[in-house]
Amino acid sequence: MSNLLNIGSGALLAFQRALSTVGHNVANINTEGYSRQRTEFAARDASAHGYGYQGNGVQIVDVRRMADSLATSRLLDSGGELNRLQQLSVLSSRIDSLLSDKATGISGPWSGFFDSVSALSSNAASSAERENLLAQAKSLVTRFNQIDGHLDSLDAEVNNGLIAGVDEVNRLSAEIANLNGRIGSNASQASGDLLDRRDQLIAQLVGYTGGNAISQDGGQINVFSAGGQPLVVGASASTLVTTADPYRPERLQVALETNGQRITFGRNGMGGQMGGLIEFRSTVLDPALAELGRISMALADTFNQGHAAGMDLYGQMGGDFFNLPPPTASGHAGNTGTATLQATLGDTSQLDGQNVILQFDGTAWRATRADTGASVPLTGTGTAADPLLVGGIELVLGGGAPAVNDRFLLQPTAGAAGAISVAITDPGRVAAATPVKGSADLANSGNGKLSGLKVTDAGNANLLDTVAIDFIGANQYTIDGAGPFAYAAGQVISHNGWSVTLDGAPAAGDNFTIGASGTGSSDNGNAKLLANLDDASALNGGTLTLNGAIGGLTTSVGSAARQADYSAEAQQVIHDQALAARDSISGVNLDEEAADLMRLQQAYQAASQIISTADTLFQSLLGAVRR
Template sequence: MSLTSSLNVATGSLMAADGALQIVNNNIANANTPGYTRQTAQMEEGPTSVVDGQTLGGGVNFDGYQSVRDELLQSQVEQQTQAQSSADAQSTSLTQIEQVFTTSTSDIGTEMSGLFSSISSLSTAPTNSSDRQAVLSAAQNLATSFNTASQQLTSIQGGLNTQVTQDVSQINQLTQQIAALNPQIEAENNHGQDAGTLQDQQDQLVLQLSKLANVSSTKSSNGTTLTIGNAVVVSGAKSYALSASTGTGGNAVIKDSNGTDVTSTITGGDLGGTLTMQQATIPAVLGQLDSLANEVGQAFNAAQAEGTDQNGNTGTAMFSLPSTVSGSAAGISLALTSTTQIAASSTGASGSNGNLANFTAIQTNALASGSTPGNTYANLVYQVGQLSANATTASSAAQSSLLSLNTQLSSVSGVSIDQETTSLMQYQQQYEAAARVVSTIQSLFQVTISMGTASAA
């Protein structure tokens, strides 16, 4: 091998070591940068040459760097992020709902007990106007407690529209940024370059998007394509905005860029959790509350109809109820306007208390739904608490899974200072060795030149 060829080999090694050192230095500098993916130097053997029948190596060529990625782990991280954010959104709303049913001096359970207690007191003195007024007041308080609970739930439900709007706005901002990176990544790839830095940025944006909705991604020659539910939101360099509006009934409606309703397909992330609460969980709780209000109201109205009031008339309805079960909690109200209308008598005599037994029996008899009023309400409170506990458990499970997945991903794509230090020493030695070779060859060139000069003299 000629001195020139040897110099070329040594220079190539020197440049390769220098490039690798820059990559190692960049890794170390970004060891604590969120989302940074470790880069590795790419080297390849130089082309061989044949001299005097002998095949000689061509040294090494520096071929840039490559990011170390695990797409499967990254996808799993995104999925668990969606699950945790959805559970957190539900947990936040359920905490508010629990407060509606928190035991207090005016919750439904307390007011229901108060009504039965006042009826018990009236049975001992059925003509006492104060005791009769106490029954009317307790009945009014019960109706008001149903109204208040319904209004609070409806308010929480409607308030979620604001969160939906905010989530959709953030989604649209993120998809624009992700789409803008696609052509840049494609250009790098087309030039044979590793678009690691750009890909890191895009991965972080997709991770942020995963906190908001159930996003799925596919990578192709024109970049990353993203869908949320059934809506394509990124394809190539274009992003397609979602829109949020308020539909019939006051609930949010999400539409894709073509105007197609995709609300039911959005199930993950904060948006998915919020929609689940607004359009499934809260309506279910309201439905049970309406059923309880309707059945309790009907039971008291039936008891009234069995007796006679102080005016000698058959008892009229104690509560006014909507024509349908739906809306009963919001619409129930006290129908009686006078203490004399309480139908305590079973004989028609004003001093009779026989019919009050029918009122008292409501407390222990099963409603149409199959349980007593107190147990029905207690079961509703328990279900709300259980939903809240389940959401908390789901969030904790997703968080634990995320911690494990991120640890695995870090072991593959993260920067290990110990490993980089070892690589740093390795490439430093390569650089120093190549530099010595270059220095030696330069000395040989000087000797050769000197010999040539001496011969000419």
């Protein structure tokens, strides 16, 4: 009878604890990362009697955590990659919106500026058109400045994101290491809730850094970054820090601090959210800054050259219309030599905007791309007479001698859009006129007329000299008495940096004069040339126009943003599938729990009936004895 009571009380206790497990599952249905638990029953060891073995009821042998390591690992991998792609997509889309929106992009002010130049070419003497040209030029450079400033702000956001990420990674790593220590060398003895907590922290950590988690013998878990650097090993956690870029101190990098040394994470050394920040900066932000700067430099240089070939209202040759910032060459923080590099724009058509590392090997310089390490053509020795030439940039050594392995980062165009400005404020200084004009002697007997007079070399010292072209016959002419020179119909006559053609046929004795346009000229020859410079093939070796470059920038950024968005959407599907696979094993299903609850409740009630029956039998026995 006592055995019956023990069986009933043991069953009652077992089913009560099983009901508590079901209640624990239901209570944590909304707990992120929770793995449902299941009570495992087993029969107690039977007791031997002469006639055989008799059972002793039920006992709980385990409260099992329903988790699958493969499903958890798959979810961990997909989560880190999803965080990377989402971070990349969000930031790339912001640049795309900035450049493609009419209110913030460059295309509106760009069109407004060249439209104002075209308007000036129709009325070169108008002060209103000149004022409008300067206003539109200021609007254009302001937009360049604003976009560059927004991109710099995104760079600062990346810095702030890395700082916050490093703090969070260090916190998570320390907590995981602490849990590893608490779990000890036998994870099977740890509570399911403690293991869930560790898995959730690992998922959060990998969400920041990418990488993977590897179980040790005994159940402790080591966590490594996407580049293989250890973040947590057993009960020990590594420390991440932010460090200044050796070339650009204003830009932060992430490094692992271990054994008194700092190991900087490379471009592919970090995944997850922080990897997305680093990838965005190197593959989207930096190229956008460089290309925006390249366009602004090409515009300024091309327009300055065209403007210099014209004459203003004061009878002076046109000067720079835009102030053009020089390229930047920054020395590495570890350089031991005293040399500096002064960079200037050389050939705009060869300007590619790619950042270049220049390194001195003790005898010569070599150049490699900063992003890929690929070799870049480099000529020259670095002297003023023979400057280093790389990607359309000229560099002259100064300040002292370089030491072996001294390095410099050349940024040909980055930041240029933020520093470009309008060089002139006086509308009268706009060089709209062709600096030279031609006239025919009234006594000419032929029907030749000057046509297509243009400047071919604005720097020619004799450009504005008055020159007489005398035809001594229909096929011969002299220039200021020099010659005679042979002439054929339609032939170009060039002299002192200008060229001209004749329509019709000149006769012997015909005279033409070429001289300076002078002050107050209403000529629009140079303005007409300036108005078409947006279609000038100024880049990529003369194969890409300025308009094409503007369209290419918007297209490339938009393409990068769309690609990142598509990749993030695809990874979201993969992550959802991994989450569903994990939840099919570890997730709490209310229908299943309700069924278990009813089943265990009935078992509990049945066990209570066993105790009641044992009590009735015992009372009956006592009653029989009393008689």
